Amino acid sequence: MSNENDIITPGMQDYINRNNSYLAKRSQYIQDEVKKWKFDTIAVHGLYSVTDAINDYQGSIIEPIFMSTSQAYRDSDEMAAALAYKIPTWCYSRIANPSTYYYEWTLALLEGYGFDGETTCCSTSSGMAAIMTAVQPFLHVYNTPAEPRNFVATAQCYGGTFQQFSIRLMQERNIECRWVLDATNLDEWNSKIDENTRFLYGELPSNPQLSFFDIKAVADLAHSHEIPLICDSTIATPALLRPISHGADIVVQSVTKSLTSSGFGIAGAVIARKNLTSKFSDDELKEDFALNVKLLQNRDFGPNLHPLQAVMSLNDMRTIRSKMDLMSRSTMKIARSLNSHPQVESVQYLGLPDHPQHELASKYMWLVDAEYDELYNKPVNRYGHLMSFCVKGGAEKTRGVFDNLKRIWRATDLGRIKSVATIPAISTHQQQGEEGRKKAGIPANMIRLCVGAEHPDDILADLDQALNAAK
Structure with a gap:
């Protein structure tokens, strides 16, 4: 994600080596331990461990809230490596924050529960911001501003989603949304896809009609056209439905809703499987969609989640x-x-x-x-x-x-x-x-x-x- 011509100083390389070792240990911890836990254990603990608490956070048994705008660095080498995204960082809370990291890791694990592959998560300030974050990267102009772009979506969806697609995208940006009226009809989905279709989008169960569709069949259809399936699974939550396990590429959550039942604040999330399907995206975006949009797109658009809300949401999700x-x-x-x-x-x-x-x-x-x-x-x-x-x-x-x-x-x-x-x-x-x-x-x-x-x-x-x- 950084410039290939970046100069790596010996000091930067030392930080990179140390952080690569840390990331390898964390990955091994996920595979050796966390992936073997039951759903409730993941919901309660996420990736916040006793070791983290003792070594870094004075023994706090609950994830600390980092009410700070930015991170300080030991020296110029660490700062340069961090801002080039060569080591994990929370350089600025518009991009990342330790509290939002723990929130993201937990949601990635919950949506990926039972899935053989890897999942990652990008936190957002609301469910609507999550939808924008999920669809925006696939709507880029590649040739000329006038090139036709479209996507296919279920008409049975939340009113805010309908507005974002029909007004913000169709009317204001001339990106066509082709509505599917009967989401159980695979032929209707297929009839609306052409060479300019960027993704398929479905909400299930839908709000408020409680409609549904065959996730695997629609995902297979999307992949046959080399495009991704994005699902809004807010109503079900990962406690009842995990679309990625059935072939979906990306899941949108308005965490404001059932995941945070207390109603204390607004939050959203985009969870994606690694190596998703998209003929309209570069390799880095497909390899780790959630991390890519977090560090690049959302860095520039700024739909960040407040660290206080991240930890409050985490506490609600545990049960x-x-x-x-x-x-x-x-x-x-x-x-x-x-x-x-x-x-x-x-x-x-x-x-x-x-x-x-x-x-x-x-x-x-x-x-x-x-x-x-x-x-x-x-x-x-x-x-x-x-x-x-x-x-x-x-x-x-x-x-x-x-x-x-x-x-x-x-x-x-x-x-x-x-x-x-x-x-x-x-x-x-x-x-x-x-x-x-x-x-x-x-x-x-x-x-x-x-x-x-x-x-x-x-x-x-x-x-x-x-x-x-x-x-």
Whole structure:
């Protein structure tokens, strides 16, 4: 990533040799120990070890928060080697910071759990910044500014994603987004790909419709055209779904959501497998996409994550498997109950057998390590804690139900430890307009509900009184 003509002084070479030795030991530690741990152990410890704590951080058992803008160097040789990216560094917190490193290493390991290859991670300030970071490198102009560029994406996606693709990229930069309306139809995906298609992009489960697609089939299709598959797996989290293990090249996480259930701040991440597929990228980008965009693209664009938020997010992630299990079970109970409620027109939840993609989701969505859990001792499907339902009686009746909620919070947020609801047509997906919402399958009478860790009976009681009060 540095200039081939950089002069390496003897002092710089000494630093490089020492740091190469450190990196080799860390890689060996990952292969010999960390890769053998169960998911929960990785979530709790990541790469922060007792040795790190004792030798470097005065024995702190929790990763320290480095509230500093920059790193000091021993001499000019170390600075020159660091700024040429020849040794690990956190020269400036816009580029890197020890706290964000621990956050990135943990997420890379969690998304790569069960994957034979290597994964790396680039932290970002939000989920939207993560999407920009993931797609931007594939949209470069190679010949002339007018050269046609396009990408293919699922229309069933978060409203912010729809805006970024349709407004920021299509309208402002003339980069065509070709929307897939039925993500389960492989022929539709294939029909939209040509020699100028840079990548395929899919969100699953989608927000708020809870749609799904066959990850392996779409990844194989992408690779047959020598382009990558990028997946937004925010709703599932790596506790329930790890797309890289099924062929995806890059995973986007809005860590703000389920991964950090406390709701204390905003964070994002891009996790990529090494040696991804892309005929439009140079070898360095393909070899280690996440590190490349971290040290080059994001250095220049600046969507950095604050070190305080990195450690706060880490603390939330430590118990992600047990939280997703608990909240998924509660959501299943609520979805089943609402499915037979006289005031409810329909329920959208992948765990229900009558959902069109239930069988497909059941192929991919599993509670990680359930077979090692004494409560289950076998593989167990879990479908997450996001669901939606449509109210009988139209938009005004839906607003009445929404306004009558007492325990469930009215907000555009999701993934919280507390249950939160919104009406997507007037909130998260308002800006994409009626035509865009119709394309994405978001009616005006839909309420999106993200179930928290409360007892499900209390959530059901609140839903029931709200539905009945709005008759």
